Amino acid sequence: MTEVAITPRTFREVPGEHQELLRRSGLTPRFPSVDRPLDESEMEDLVRGCWGLIVGVDPVTATVMDAGALRVVVKFGSGTDNIDMEAARNRGVRVEVTAGANARSVAELTIGLLLAVARHVTFHDRVLRRGDWTRRTGMELAGRLLGVVGYGAVGSEVARLARGIGMRVMAHDPLVTEAEVPMADLSTLLGTSDAVTLHVPFQEETRGLIGPAELALMQPHALLVNTSRGGIVDERALAEALSSGRLGGAAIDTFAEEPPRGSPLLNLDNFVGSPHAGAATLEAARRTGMAAVELLLAAAREVDEPEKRPGRGAGG
Numbered sequence: 454m455t456e457v458a459i460t461p462r463t464f465r466e467v468p469g470e471h472q473e474l475l476r477r478s479g480l481t482p483r484f485p486s487v488d489r490p491l492d493e494s495e496m497e498d499l500v501r502g503c504w505g506l507i508v509g510v511d512p513v514t515a516t517v518m519d520a521g522a523l524r525v526v527v528k529f530g531s532g533t534d535n536i537d538m539e540a541a542r543n544r545g546v547r548v549e550v551t552a553g554a555n556a557r558s559v560a561e562l563t564i565g566l567l568l569a570v571a572r573h574v575t576f577h578d579r580v581l582r583r584g585d586w587t588r589r590t591g592m593e594l595a596g597r598l599l600g601v602v603g604y605g606a607v608g609s610e611v612a613r614l615a616r617g618i619g620m621r622v623m624a625h626d627p628l629v630t631e632a633e634v635p636m637a638d639l640s641t642l643l644g645t646s647d648a649v650t651l652h653v654p655f656q657e658e659t660r661g662l663i664g665p666a667e668l669a670l671m672q673p674h675a676l677l678v679n680t681s682r683g684g685i686v687d688e689r690a691l692a693e694a695l696s697s698g699r700l701g702g703a704a705i706d707t708f709a710e711e712p713p714r715g716s717p718l719l720n721l722d723n724f725v726g727s728p729h730a731g732a733a734t735l736e737a738a739r740r741t742g743m744a745a746v747e748l749l750l751a752a753a754r755e756v757d758e759p760e761k762r763p764g765r766g767a768g769g
Contacts, residue, residue, distance in 0.1 A: 454480045457749065458500045461509035461529040462488055464745070465739040470496040471742025478750055490711070493517060502758040505753065507745045508535070510729070515540035527745045530555060530592050530732060531606070532682055534655040547752050551744035553606040555732035560610035562731045563650050564618070566704035569725050570676050571648070576722045592674070594618030600646030602639065603681065604629045610650035638747045655682035659753055665690040674701040676701065680731045683709040692717040695724055
Protein backbone atom coordinates (compact mmCIF):
# COMPACT_ATOMS: atom_id res chain seq x y z
CA MET A 454 0.00 0.00 0.00
CA THR A 455 2.40 2.69 -1.20
CA GLU A 456 1.01 4.44 -4.27
CA VAL A 457 -0.84 7.72 -3.83
CA ALA A 458 -2.20 10.09 -6.47
CA ILE A 459 -1.54 13.84 -6.15
CA THR A 460 -3.30 16.29 -8.47
CA PRO A 461 -2.52 19.87 -7.29
CA ARG A 462 0.05 21.42 -9.59
CA THR A 463 1.48 23.67 -6.89
CA PHE A 464 2.26 20.62 -4.74
CA ARG A 465 4.83 19.38 -7.24
CA GLU A 466 5.97 22.74 -8.65
CA VAL A 467 6.75 24.44 -5.33
CA PRO A 468 9.79 22.95 -3.58
CA GLY A 469 9.66 22.62 0.17
CA GLU A 470 9.47 20.41 3.22
CA HIS A 471 6.24 18.81 2.01
CA GLN A 472 8.11 17.13 -0.84
CA GLU A 473 10.91 16.01 1.45
CA LEU A 474 8.40 14.56 3.92
CA LEU A 475 6.72 12.67 1.08
CA ARG A 476 10.07 11.25 -0.08
CA ARG A 477 10.97 10.11 3.46
CA SER A 478 7.57 8.50 3.93
CA GLY A 479 8.26 5.72 1.43
CA LEU A 480 5.07 6.51 -0.47
CA THR A 481 5.17 6.49 -4.26
CA PRO A 482 3.47 9.58 -5.70
CA ARG A 483 1.63 9.52 -9.01
CA PHE A 484 1.09 12.89 -10.73
CA PRO A 485 -1.07 13.92 -13.72
CA SER A 486 0.65 14.45 -17.07
CA VAL A 487 -1.33 17.64 -17.80
CA ASP A 488 -1.36 21.03 -16.05
CA ARG A 489 -5.11 21.49 -15.69
CA PRO A 490 -7.94 20.03 -13.63
CA LEU A 491 -8.71 16.46 -14.66
CA ASP A 492 -12.11 15.18 -15.72
CA GLU A 493 -13.73 12.12 -14.16
CA SER A 494 -12.28 9.65 -16.67
CA GLU A 495 -8.78 11.04 -16.26
CA MET A 496 -9.13 10.85 -12.50
CA GLU A 497 -10.11 7.20 -12.74
CA ASP A 498 -6.97 6.46 -14.74
CA LEU A 499 -4.77 8.41 -12.33
CA VAL A 500 -5.97 6.81 -9.10
CA ARG A 501 -6.21 3.23 -10.38
CA GLY A 502 -4.17 1.10 -7.98
CA CYS A 503 -3.79 3.95 -5.44
CA TRP A 504 -5.07 3.74 -1.88
CA GLY A 505 -4.71 7.48 -1.21
CA LEU A 506 -5.32 10.76 -3.00
CA ILE A 507 -4.34 14.38 -2.42
CA VAL A 508 -6.74 16.35 -4.60
CA GLY A 509 -7.28 19.94 -5.64
CA VAL A 510 -10.40 20.91 -7.60
CA ASP A 511 -10.61 17.71 -9.65
CA PRO A 512 -13.79 15.60 -9.31
CA VAL A 513 -13.74 12.75 -6.79
CA THR A 514 -16.87 10.78 -7.65
CA ALA A 515 -18.03 7.32 -6.67
CA THR A 516 -16.45 5.84 -9.80
CA VAL A 517 -13.16 7.59 -9.06
CA MET A 518 -13.14 6.19 -5.52
CA ASP A 519 -13.89 2.71 -6.81
CA ALA A 520 -11.12 2.91 -9.41
CA GLY A 521 -8.47 3.13 -6.67
CA ALA A 522 -9.92 1.66 -4.68
CA LEU A 523 -9.34 4.74 -2.56
CA ARG A 524 -9.35 4.56 1.18
CA VAL A 525 -8.20 8.12 2.00
CA VAL A 526 -8.82 11.44 0.23
CA VAL A 527 -7.06 14.59 1.43
CA LYS A 528 -8.35 17.89 0.06
CA PHE A 529 -5.55 20.33 -0.80
CA GLY A 530 -7.58 23.24 0.56
CA SER A 531 -10.80 23.48 2.52
CA GLY A 532 -13.85 23.10 0.25
CA THR A 533 -15.15 19.59 -0.42
CA ASP A 534 -17.72 20.47 -3.08
CA ASN A 535 -15.73 18.48 -5.69
CA ILE A 536 -15.86 15.34 -3.51
CA ASP A 537 -18.94 13.11 -3.37
CA MET A 538 -19.16 12.99 0.39
CA GLU A 539 -22.13 10.62 0.46
CA ALA A 540 -20.26 8.16 -1.75
CA ALA A 541 -17.26 8.46 0.55
CA ARG A 542 -19.36 7.70 3.62
CA ASN A 543 -20.98 4.73 1.92
CA ARG A 544 -17.58 3.30 0.99
CA GLY A 545 -15.82 4.07 4.24
CA VAL A 546 -13.42 6.42 2.46
CA ARG A 547 -11.77 8.78 4.91
CA VAL A 548 -11.86 12.44 3.83
CA GLU A 549 -9.58 15.07 5.36
CA VAL A 550 -9.14 18.77 4.60
CA THR A 551 -6.21 21.14 5.12
CA ALA A 552 -8.49 23.79 6.59
CA GLY A 553 -6.91 27.17 7.29
CA ALA A 554 -3.56 26.47 5.62
CA ASN A 555 -4.21 28.86 2.74
CA ALA A 556 -6.40 31.39 4.60
CA ARG A 557 -3.82 34.19 4.63
CA SER A 558 -3.14 33.89 0.90
CA VAL A 559 -6.83 33.92 -0.03
CA ALA A 560 -7.43 36.86 2.31
CA GLU A 561 -4.60 38.87 0.78
CA LEU A 562 -5.92 38.24 -2.74
CA THR A 563 -9.37 39.32 -1.56
CA ILE A 564 -8.02 42.67 -0.40
CA GLY A 565 -5.92 42.96 -3.57
CA LEU A 566 -8.96 42.42 -5.78
CA LEU A 567 -10.98 44.86 -3.70
CA LEU A 568 -8.30 47.53 -4.19
CA ALA A 569 -8.06 46.73 -7.91
CA VAL A 570 -11.81 47.25 -8.39
CA ALA A 571 -11.97 50.33 -6.17
CA ARG A 572 -9.13 52.04 -8.08
CA HIS A 573 -9.82 50.64 -11.60
CA VAL A 574 -6.35 49.09 -11.72
CA THR A 575 -6.96 46.65 -14.56
CA PHE A 576 -8.89 49.21 -16.63
CA HIS A 577 -6.06 51.72 -16.32
CA ASP A 578 -3.55 49.03 -17.28
CA ARG A 579 -5.50 48.15 -20.43
CA VAL A 580 -5.91 51.74 -21.65
CA LEU A 581 -2.26 52.51 -20.96
CA ARG A 582 -1.16 49.50 -23.01
CA ARG A 583 -3.31 50.79 -25.89
CA GLY A 584 -1.40 54.06 -25.81
CA ASP A 585 -4.27 56.01 -24.23
CA TRP A 586 -4.16 58.25 -21.18
CA THR A 587 -7.64 57.86 -19.70
CA ARG A 588 -8.34 57.93 -15.98
CA ARG A 589 -11.35 56.86 -13.98
CA THR A 590 -12.00 58.24 -10.53
CA GLY A 591 -11.94 55.56 -7.86
CA MET A 592 -12.75 55.55 -4.19
CA GLU A 593 -10.69 55.21 -1.04
CA LEU A 594 -11.47 52.21 1.12
CA ALA A 595 -10.50 53.82 4.43
CA GLY A 596 -13.63 54.65 6.37
CA ARG A 597 -15.82 52.50 4.10
CA LEU A 598 -17.91 49.63 5.45
CA LEU A 599 -16.90 46.12 4.40
CA GLY A 600 -19.45 43.34 4.70
CA VAL A 601 -17.85 39.91 5.15
CA VAL A 602 -20.15 36.99 4.32
CA GLY A 603 -18.76 33.89 6.03
CA TYR A 604 -16.63 34.46 9.10
CA GLY A 605 -14.38 31.40 9.14
CA ALA A 606 -10.61 31.25 8.72
CA VAL A 607 -10.55 33.34 5.54
CA GLY A 608 -13.36 35.74 6.38
CA SER A 609 -11.93 36.63 9.77
CA GLU A 610 -8.49 37.21 8.22
CA VAL A 611 -10.04 39.46 5.55
CA ALA A 612 -11.72 41.43 8.33
CA ARG A 613 -8.41 41.84 10.13
CA LEU A 614 -6.61 43.05 7.00
CA ALA A 615 -9.46 45.39 6.10
CA ARG A 616 -9.39 47.00 9.52
CA GLY A 617 -5.66 47.46 9.00
CA ILE A 618 -6.31 49.80 6.05
CA GLY A 619 -8.94 51.72 7.95
CA MET A 620 -12.15 49.99 6.85
CA ARG A 621 -15.08 49.40 9.14
CA VAL A 622 -16.25 45.78 9.10
CA MET A 623 -19.44 43.85 9.74
CA ALA A 624 -20.02 40.16 9.10
CA HIS A 625 -22.74 37.63 8.43
CA ASP A 626 -22.42 33.97 9.35
CA PRO A 627 -25.30 31.83 10.67
CA LEU A 628 -22.79 29.58 12.44
CA VAL A 629 -21.03 32.39 14.33
CA THR A 630 -22.66 34.11 17.30
CA GLU A 631 -19.71 36.12 18.65
CA ALA A 632 -16.93 37.81 16.71
CA GLU A 633 -14.51 40.73 16.81
CA VAL A 634 -16.82 42.66 14.49
CA PRO A 635 -20.57 43.36 14.56
CA MET A 636 -22.73 40.58 13.10
CA ALA A 637 -25.74 41.28 10.91
CA ASP A 638 -28.32 39.47 8.83
CA LEU A 639 -27.51 39.15 5.13
CA SER A 640 -30.05 41.73 3.92
CA THR A 641 -28.76 44.38 6.33
CA LEU A 642 -25.16 43.66 5.37
CA LEU A 643 -25.86 43.88 1.64
CA GLY A 644 -27.91 47.03 1.96
CA THR A 645 -25.44 49.02 4.06
CA SER A 646 -21.98 47.88 2.96
CA ASP A 647 -19.76 49.80 0.55
CA ALA A 648 -18.08 46.52 -0.37
CA VAL A 649 -18.99 42.86 0.19
CA THR A 650 -16.64 39.86 0.18
CA LEU A 651 -17.80 36.23 0.09
CA HIS A 652 -16.14 33.41 2.06
CA VAL A 653 -18.65 30.56 2.26
CA PRO A 654 -18.48 26.93 1.09
CA PHE A 655 -20.43 25.83 -1.97
CA GLN A 656 -23.40 23.84 -0.70
CA GLU A 657 -27.01 23.52 -1.78
CA GLU A 658 -28.00 26.29 0.63
CA THR A 659 -25.33 28.67 -0.74
CA ARG A 660 -25.96 27.97 -4.43
CA GLY A 661 -26.95 31.33 -5.97
CA LEU A 662 -26.64 33.00 -2.57
CA ILE A 663 -26.05 36.31 -4.33
CA GLY A 664 -28.68 36.52 -7.06
CA PRO A 665 -30.81 39.28 -8.62
CA ALA A 666 -32.72 40.04 -5.40
CA GLU A 667 -29.55 40.25 -3.30
CA LEU A 668 -27.73 42.40 -5.87
CA ALA A 669 -30.73 44.75 -5.92
CA LEU A 670 -30.22 45.36 -2.18
CA MET A 671 -26.67 46.63 -2.68
CA GLN A 672 -25.84 50.30 -3.07
CA PRO A 673 -25.12 51.52 -6.63
CA HIS A 674 -21.48 52.35 -5.77
CA ALA A 675 -20.89 49.08 -3.90
CA LEU A 676 -18.26 46.51 -4.83
CA LEU A 677 -18.51 42.71 -4.68
CA VAL A 678 -15.60 40.24 -4.38
CA ASN A 679 -15.91 36.44 -4.47
CA THR A 680 -12.84 34.36 -3.64
CA SER A 681 -14.73 31.40 -2.19
CA ARG A 682 -16.45 29.13 -4.71
CA GLY A 683 -18.10 29.39 -8.08
CA GLY A 684 -21.88 29.05 -8.11
CA ILE A 685 -22.38 31.22 -5.04
CA VAL A 686 -22.90 34.28 -7.25
CA ASP A 687 -25.39 34.33 -10.12
CA GLU A 688 -22.84 35.50 -12.68
CA ARG A 689 -25.37 36.47 -15.34
CA ALA A 690 -27.29 38.61 -12.86
CA LEU A 691 -24.01 40.14 -11.74
CA ALA A 692 -23.08 41.01 -15.33
CA GLU A 693 -26.44 42.71 -15.81
CA ALA A 694 -26.04 44.70 -12.59
CA LEU A 695 -22.54 45.82 -13.58
CA SER A 696 -23.37 46.71 -17.19
CA SER A 697 -26.47 48.69 -16.19
CA GLY A 698 -24.62 50.68 -13.53
CA ARG A 699 -26.72 49.11 -10.80
CA LEU A 700 -23.51 47.99 -9.10
CA GLY A 701 -20.18 49.79 -8.96
CA GLY A 702 -17.77 46.93 -9.58
CA ALA A 703 -16.94 43.31 -8.90
CA ALA A 704 -14.09 40.82 -8.86
CA ILE A 705 -14.28 37.03 -9.00
CA ASP A 706 -11.54 34.46 -8.44
CA THR A 707 -13.77 31.37 -8.65
CA PHE A 708 -16.37 30.80 -11.36
CA ALA A 709 -19.25 28.38 -11.86
CA GLU A 710 -17.46 27.18 -15.01
CA GLU A 711 -13.68 27.23 -15.01
CA PRO A 712 -12.33 28.68 -17.19
CA PRO A 713 -15.36 30.95 -17.73
CA ARG A 714 -15.48 30.77 -21.52
CA GLY A 715 -17.93 33.21 -23.05
CA SER A 716 -18.84 34.85 -19.75
CA PRO A 717 -20.34 38.34 -20.25
CA LEU A 718 -18.39 39.46 -17.20
CA LEU A 719 -15.15 39.33 -19.17
CA ASN A 720 -16.33 42.12 -21.47
CA LEU A 721 -16.96 44.63 -18.67
CA ASP A 722 -14.51 47.35 -17.61
CA ASN A 723 -15.82 47.37 -14.03
CA PHE A 724 -15.07 43.69 -13.56
CA VAL A 725 -11.78 42.04 -12.55
CA GLY A 726 -11.27 38.30 -13.06
CA SER A 727 -8.72 35.94 -11.54
CA PRO A 728 -8.11 32.26 -12.43
CA HIS A 729 -8.84 30.60 -9.06
CA ALA A 730 -5.53 31.91 -7.73
CA GLY A 731 -6.45 32.57 -4.12
CA ALA A 732 -4.11 29.93 -2.72
CA ALA A 733 -1.43 30.31 -5.41
CA THR A 734 1.43 31.53 -3.24
CA LEU A 735 4.66 29.83 -2.24
CA GLU A 736 3.77 30.07 1.42
CA ALA A 737 0.29 28.63 1.05
CA ALA A 738 1.54 25.82 -1.18
CA ARG A 739 4.12 24.79 1.42
CA ARG A 740 1.77 25.03 4.39
CA THR A 741 -1.00 23.19 2.58
CA GLY A 742 1.44 20.62 1.20
CA MET A 743 2.81 19.83 4.64
CA ALA A 744 -0.67 19.58 6.13
CA ALA A 745 -1.80 17.31 3.28
CA VAL A 746 1.13 14.90 3.61
CA GLU A 747 0.83 14.79 7.39
CA LEU A 748 -2.89 14.01 7.13
CA LEU A 749 -2.17 11.33 4.55
CA LEU A 750 0.47 9.69 6.74
CA ALA A 751 -1.76 9.85 9.81
CA ALA A 752 -4.54 8.20 7.83
CA ALA A 753 -2.13 5.55 6.56
CA ARG A 754 -1.32 4.60 10.15
CA GLU A 755 -4.97 4.30 11.06
CA VAL A 756 -6.70 3.16 7.90
CA ASP A 757 -6.14 -0.52 8.66
CA GLU A 758 -7.24 -0.10 12.28
CA PRO A 759 -10.43 2.00 12.06
CA GLU A 760 -11.72 0.71 15.36
CA LYS A 761 -8.96 2.46 17.27
CA ARG A 762 -10.02 5.99 16.33
CA PRO A 763 -12.80 7.03 13.98
CA GLY A 764 -11.73 9.27 11.13
CA ARG A 765 -12.87 12.81 10.66
CA GLY A 766 -14.75 14.12 7.67
CA ALA A 767 -16.53 11.32 5.81
CA GLY A 768 -15.13 8.71 8.14
CA GLY A 769 -16.58 10.28 11.27
